[in-house]
Amino acid sequence: MNGSVLRWLVAYTCSVTADSIYFITLSWAASRALGPAAAGLILAAGAVPRALLMLGGGVVADRFGPWRVLIGSDLVRCVLVLGAALAVADRVQEGTLAALAVGFGTVDALFMPAVGALPPMLVDAGLDTGLDTGLLARVQGMRVLAVRAANLAGPVLAGVVLGVGGASASFLAASLLFGASLVLLPTLRIPRTSAVSEPGQSLWQQFSEGLRYVRRHAELRRLVIVIGLSELCFSGPIAVAVVILVTQRHWSGATAGWILGAFSVGGAAAAAILAARADRRYPARPMIAGSLMLTAGLLVAWGTLGRPGAIAVAAALGATTGVTMVVANARLQTVAAPHFLGRVTSVTTLCTLGLSPLLFPLAGIVAARWGSGAFFALCAVVCAAAAAVGSRSTPSGRPARAATAGRGGDDEAAVSAPDDHRII
Structure with a gap:
């Protein structure tokens, strides 16, 4: 490195x-x-x-x-x-x-x-x-x-x-x-070719072209949906639900810290393992779908367990969501044209950090009426939907990065990368 x-x-x-x-x-x-x-x-x-x-x-x-x-x-x-x-x-x-x-x-x-x-x-x-x-x-x-x-x-x-x-x-x-x-x-070494993209276009034209690019690129569109759905609940709402779970079970405040800490440790461990074994070649699509289905199952079980089980499941959830984040984002950055990466990232970030605050009141309403386990089950449905989208294959074609020599117009935006590409 x-x-x-x-x-x-x-x-x-x-x-x-x-x-x-x-x-x-x-x-x-x-x-x-x-x-x-x-x-x-x-x-x-x-x-x-x-x-x-x-x-x-x-x-x-x-x-x-x-x-x-x-x-x-x-x-x-x-x-x-x-x-x-x-x-x-x-x-x-x-x-x-x-x-x-x-x-x-x-x-x-x-x-x-x-x-x-x-x-x-x-x-x-x-x-x-x-x-x-x-x-x-x-x-x-x-x-x-x-x-x-x-x-x-x-x-x-x-x-x-x-x-x-x-x-x-x-x-x-x-x-x-x-x-x-x-x-x-300022000490980073950045290629000169990455400095500016499409300088002759207005900001609005670039904005519109970025949205068209995501919409017409089949695999990229699928990855954006998967990342948006998979991170929607885990960008804050789950932490709210954990606090409500601890309160409803009459556990100590320290238990919430242990649960959230275990989630971070599990994610860090998964990320470290994937980083260390990045030279191995695994299929991206099955890994994404599999980790999301496992996340959904763990979420359903989370609301039914006692204190030790809740902490253990939190660590496992950190690991499964960590796998999804690493693999899906690495794949997205591989298939997206370099001069569209900022706009593609803005779409996925808006779907997670931008929209997740809307779920904060939903977490409180659902947990107050049906218990925190109901909100975990709702998040499990979201992750299962993301797994279903992530498991779908997309049409094979020329690799998206091979088509980036041009300016990135509509023809390029319609290209799909081969879905069986190995990323890690």
Whole structure:
């Protein structure tokens, strides 16, 4: 694995950890100073621009290059959070936190598509010819490992710093981690050809062309649906359901931490194994469908088990969802044309992080009326539907990346890659 990939993984881990600290600190500061209702409104104020601008963020990533967008995003987030640390040092004000949430959510809409489009460029940069799909799968495995590690480290760091220095110190810690990422990103080796795509088109034309590309590319369309459905429940709603499950069973608050922690550990373990064995060749479609069906079965069982069983199943769910994330995203990045990756990633991100907040109230309503097990069963149905879509074969044709020499017009968008391609 080349040095650029390793530096990016370190930078990405710093950025995701800082992101976790930021959200915990924002929630804590708003709840403590302004009350739960105001905290909910402030968090919603950040979620709205992120969802509305996500597809536009994919266009920006493809037009200017994901590397430049990532540097700009980390710079703006570092400045925003540092400003918040100074602003709340004396007094927490609702307007300050709301402005921070809106600004951060807007930048997130640029950051997320860019971070999904960058790995294939890093892999290409370390090779003389072609795209090493085994290495790409390894990078995806390490990326999932970084996310799981950050999701474990972020809350711990936030809790410690909040206890010692309050919200101001915690925001400062997040800004320092964003700064560390910002130092590493300019050192990456990025091919010059990845800098700009379709410079003669307007942003709206690029936006429209990206949607047409996803719609007409058979396998890509299937992968977008699979990733969107498979991650929809696991982008936040499941955590809400776990908290409700613990409350309904009268378990201690620490049990919720053990369950969520086991989920992260299981995902990290699966990602590490896939990254280590990326030189092996396994069929992508059966792995995706199989892991999703196993996830559905585990979700059904989750709501019926006692405390030890719930923790064990959480670890198993982390592993199965980790397999799905690594394999599906590596396959998506293999079949998508390089200059469409930002827009393709923005669509999948919108389907998960953008739409998953809509399930938060549903989780509470279903759990309150029929129990948390009913919501787990509903998520199992969603995963089973994703498995059904993922198991379908698509027409064989020329490999999608072989057709990327042109500008990426409608003919290219209609190409499907061979479905039996081996990615890991």
